[in-house]
Amino acid sequence: MSVIYMLLAISVSVALLFFVFFILSVRKGQFDDSYTPSVRMLFDDELVKETAEEPSHDHPKQSN
Amino acid sequence: MDQAPCFHCGDPCGSESLAFDGKAFCCSGCKTVYQIFRDHKLDYYYELEEGAGRSPQWEEGKYDFLDDPDIAGRLLDFQDGSHHVINFSIPHIHCSSCIWVLENLHKLHPGVISSQVDFPKREARVHYDSESLGLKELVQLLSAIGYEPSITLEQYSGKEAKKDRTLIYQIGVAGFAFGNIMFLSFPEYFETGEFWLEQYKGLFRWLMFSFSVPVVFYSGSGYLKAAYKGLRAGILNIDVPIALGILVLFLRSTVEIALDWGSGFFDSLSGLVFFLLLGKYFQQRTYSHLSFERDYKSYFPIAVTRLKAGGGEENVPVYQVEKGDRLLIRNHSLIPADSLLLAGQAEIDYSFVTGEARPVHKQPGDLIYAGGKQLQGVIEVEVLKPVSQSYLTELWSDSAFSKAPKSSFRNLTDRIGKRFTLAILTIAAVAAFAWLFIDPSKALNVLTAVLIIACPCAIALAAPFTLGNMLRIFGRKGFYVKDTESLERMAQAETMIFDKTGTISTAQKNSIRYTGIELSESEAAVLKNVVRASGHPLSQALYRQLAPYNIMPLEAFEEHLGQGLEGRAGGHHIKVGSSDFVRASKSLPQTGTEVHVSSNDDYKGCFTIRNSYRDGSGALFKRLSERYSLAVLSGDNEVEKEALGELLPPLTPLYFNQKPKEKLLFVRELQQQGLKVIMVGDGLNDAGALAQSDVGIAVSEESNLFTPACDAILDSRQFAGLDRFLAMARKAMGVIRLSFGLSLIYNLVGLYFAITGQLEPVIAAILMPLSSVSIVAFTTLATNWIGRDAGTETKEIPR
Numbered sequence: 127m128s129v130i131y132m133l134l135a136i137s138v139s140v141a142l143l144f145f146v147f148f149i150l151s152v153r154k155g156q157f158d159d160s161y162t163p164s165v166r167m168l169f170d171d172e173l174v175k176e177t178a179e180e181p182s183h184d185h186p187k188q189s190n
Numbered sequence: 191m192d193q194a195p196c197f198h199c200g201d202p203c204g205s206e207s208l209a210f211d212g213k214a215f216c217c218s219g220c221k222t223v224y225q226i227f228r229d230h231k232l233d234y235y236y237e238l239e240e241g242a243g244r245s246p247q248w249e250e251g252k253y254d255f256l257d258d259p260d261i262a263g264r265l266l267d268f269q270d271g272s273h274h275v276i277n278f279s280i281p282h283i284h285c286s287s288c289i290w291v292l293e294n295l296h297k298l299h300p301g302v303i304s305s306q307v308d309f310p311k312r313e314a315r316v317h318y319d320s321e322s323l324g325l326k327e328l329v330q331l332l333s334a335i336g337y338e339p340s341i342t343l344e345q346y347s348g349k350e351a352k353k354d355r356t357l358i359y360q361i362g363v364a365g366f367a368f369g370n371i372m373f374l375s376f377p378e379y380f381e382t383g384e385f386w387l388e389q390y391k392g393l394f395r396w397l398m399f400s401f402s403v404p405v406v407f408y409s410g411s412g413y414l415k416a417a418y419k420g421l422r423a424g425i426l427n428i429d430v431p432i433a434l435g436i437l438v439l440f441l442r443s444t445v446e447i448a449l450d451w452g453s454g455f456f457d458s459l460s461g462l463v464f465f466l467l468l469g470k471y472f473q474q475r476t477y478s479h480l481s482f483e484r485d486y487k488s489y490f491p492i493a494v495t496r497l498k499a500g501g502g503e504e505n506v507p508v509y510q511v512e513k514g515d516r517l518l519i520r521n522h523s524l525i526p527a528d529s530l531l532l533a534g535q536a537e538i539d540y541s542f543v544t545g546e547a548r549p550v551h552k553q554p555g556d557l558i559y560a561g562g563k564q565l566q567g568v569i570e571v572e573v574l575k576p577v578s579q580s581y582l583t584e585l586w587s588d589s590a591f592s593k594a595p596k597s598s599f600r601n602l603t604d605r606i607g608k609r610f611t612l613a614i615l616t617i618a619a620v621a622a623f624a625w626l627f628i629d630p631s632k633a634l635n636v637l638t639a640v641l642i643i644a645c646p647c648a649i650a651l652a653a654p655f656t657l658g659n660m661l662r663i664f665g666r667k668g669f670y671v672k673d674t675e676s677l678e679r680m681a682q683a684e685t686m687i688f689d690k691t692g693t694i695s696t697a698q699k700n701s702i703r704y705t706g707i708e709l710s711e712s713e714a715a716v717l718k719n720v721v722r723a724s725g726h727p728l729s730q731a732l733y734r735q736l737a738p739y740n741i742m743p744l745e746a747f748e749e750h751l752g753q754g755l756e757g758r759a760g761g762h763h764i765k766v767g768s769s770d771f772v773r774a775s776k777s778l779p780q781t782g783t784e785v786h787v788s789s790n791d792d793y794k795g796c797f798t799i800r801n802s803y804r805d806g807s808g809a810l811f812k813r814l815s816e817r818y819s820l821a822v823l824s825g826d827n828e829v830e831k832e833a834l835g836e837l838l839p840p841l842t843p844l845y846f847n848q849k850p851k852e853k854l855l856f857v858r859e860l861q862q863q864g865l866k867v868i869m870v871g872d873g874l875n876d877a878g879a880l881a882q883s884d885v886g887i888a889v890s891e892e893s894n895l896f897t898p899a900c901d902a903i904l905d906s907r908q909f910a911g912l913d914r915f916l917a918m919a920r921k922a923m924g925v926i927r928l929s930f931g932l933s934l935i936y937n938l939v940g941l942y943f944a945i946t947g948q949l950e951p952v953i954a955a956i957l958m959p960l961s962s963v964s965i966v967a968f969t970t971l972a973t974n975w976i977g978r979d980a981g982t983e984t985k986e987i988p989r
Binding site for chain 2: 130134141144149152157158159161162165168169
């Protein structure tokens with residue numbers, strides 16, 4: 127019988143948890159720009175790795 | 191010439207192609223950027239998009255003022271020790287390559303900590319370490335790779351308002367509550383009568399109640415406030431029945447559950463608010479990279495170089511410039527105040543102001559007006575009037591800019607809302623009165639039911655969705671309208687006024703006519719080579735116009751600033767330029783911009799260069815004249831009266847020599863006669879008229895740049911299709927009226943249930959979202975159908 131109180135409490139608190147996440151993400155500015163991230167996620171990571179291995183940028187790449 | 195496009199900027203390379211690293215470049219600027227990128231392993235830039243770059247254009251010393259800590263401090267967003275954050279507006283951002291390279295700035299300079307691009311706003315936010323990288327160096331770094339930020343007086347004079355995210359929070363709260371309340375209402379929907387559910391009914395209902403409290407008082411607060419304001423001002427706007435609906439829903443539901451009469455309408459309530467807010471959101475999202483509020487501050491520099499009395503230079507903020515100050519104006523810099531030219535030859539480009547792209551020549555002793563851009567070399571000027579009181583900037587002190595003359599406009603929804611509200615209140619009162627005789631216990635029930643079911647959710651959604659979608663369709667075709675209200679006003683206008691230079695005529699195409707003695711072939715060849723050697727816009731226009739001849743070396747060449755050119759080759763001594771310079775008779779009538787030519791001191795003739803009119807403008811005016819009364823206001827003299835008369839339908843009034851203020855007053859006068867005016871213009875000299883008119887449309891060759899404050903920005907390539915956009919705006923209003931009719935049917939069905947006293951929560955929960963969803967579907971389909979054949983798609987990145 128009292129299990130329903132517990133279930134309700136759980137369901138409402140899960141909902142509230144997601145609501146809090148939503149508020150936090152808005153506050154961090156995730157909803158301000160809805161276009162750029164869609165482009166950004168498609169950039170290849172390879173070049174970033176390459177520079178991480180050799181942090182000095184002195185010698186230019188030979189091929190293009 | 192069939193040449194490969196420039197590897198960096200994608201422009202055709204022309205005859206001076208540079209080969210480097212097996213690739214072709216159009217200029218050394220492009221090549222340098224490529225080298226910088228290659229040396230820093232950023233050549234991925236070229237893999238993302240081809241020819242995305244731009245040749246860097248900046249002048250040494252242009253950003254010296256950024257060394258001044260006061261000026262720099264006002265531009266920064268945030269600073270903590272040496273960690274500085276700044277937001278740059280970079281108009282050139284246009285593709286994924288731009289995003290990528292700007293977010294990898296740290297590879298170009300270790301002083302950059304991180305950078306992030308906001309593409310829709312064309313902004314980059316850069317975190318940097320001010321100890322290893324100064325603001326000036328950062329700006330120069332960006333300029334050197336072709337991403338010159340625009341740093342203007344506007345950013346200096348005030349920080350932009352903080353981002354308003356209230357609507358997103360409100361939608362979040364409403365959506366959260368809506369979902370949970372629906373969930374909790376399930377037992378009631380099915381009326382299972384199951385024992386345990388009956389036991390906990392009270393708990394479920396009070397939970398719904400507590401979820402709906404923030405919906406009403408936070409998410410719905412905008413409607414409650416708007417209705418209150420409207421009532422206080424004596425206006426029955428559409429917010430009144432909405433607010434009434436929300437409040438009645440909430441109160442009746444609360445009473446119902448408190449007295450255990452039923453489950454209330456909390457689900458309908460939160461759903462209603464949620465949908466309404468979604469409509470608002472849809473309407474609000476427009477073009478964040480375009481600015482519709484620009485005034486002269488968006489063009490003027492932040493600081494200028496002042497010459498100290500005892501010699502030496504100093505950088506001072508523009509606001510501190512006073513009468514009598516001597517300023518140094520560099521190449522490609524703006525003249526900030528009306529001044530007297532003291533030294534140097536000035537070629538002033540007034541295209542920001544008038545739309546006229548051809549520079550004007552000034553000599554020492556001449557008056558130079560603020561807003562012009564110096565094109566050749568350095569000049570020295572003495573300020574005659576402070577910045578805010580100059581010929582051009584004075585315009586902004588007119589009341590058209592300070593008050594909001596358009597606020598008196600009542601949109602269609604509000605106009606219908608008034609009648610609607612009166613009708614609903616009457617029906618509710620009559621129905622309740624009738625029930626007093628039939629069954630008094632049900633009278634209150636019927637009264638509230640009518641107010642609930644008649645809540646004009648669908649009506650309130652029709653306009654935002656129709657007009658919001660129309661804005662998006664227009665935007666894809668190159669016509670950017672500020673907000674939905676501007677669209678409504680556009681549909682109502684019946685008078686159109688056009689500016690001439692830069693609006694009807696284009697600076698990009700010239701028509702050149704030669705009059706005089708025919709030039710021999712060898713003379714023409716020398717002439718072509720002489721004008722080729724000069725960077726002056728008129729020379730370049732002439733160069734493109736002349737038939738192709740072989741490039742030949744000139745034996746002698748000299749450019750006389752502001753006067754003309756002379757050159758010698760193959761026995762011909764050619765002089766081109768002003769009539770004084772070439773020694774032609776001065777009595778020739780002026781019919782445009784003229785370039786005179788002489789060969790071996792024999793006067794030959796002159797080239798008359800005129801701006802040509804935009805393609806299809808004749809046909810456009812013909813179509814427009816069927817519905818609108820037209821007029822043309824031009825700041826120029828009457829030289830082109832005849833040509834313009836041929837272009838326009840007969841009897842169109844033409845006014846010449848109009849000062850910026852006169853244009854504004856002309857529009858105001860028409861409005862005082864009760865006319866609704868659309869002003870179509872381009873430069874800052876139209877800014878007053880654009881602000882005063884009911885709808886100001888700015889025609890722009892490049893929509894990211896150079897548009898004065900207006901209600902809509904029209905891509906110049908779409909100029910010939912302007913009438914179609916206006917027709918579509920009118921059709922959109924028709925769609926809204928149809929949607930009103932549609933939602934009225936839903937309301938009548940709902941009213942039947944309400945008046946007969948059988949409104950169950952389930953019926954409300956089905957009927958209200960159903961009407962909203964079908965209105966949204968109808969308006970979306972209808973607007974897409976209307977917009978199906980409007981103009982060609984432009985290369986604008988979708989929002």
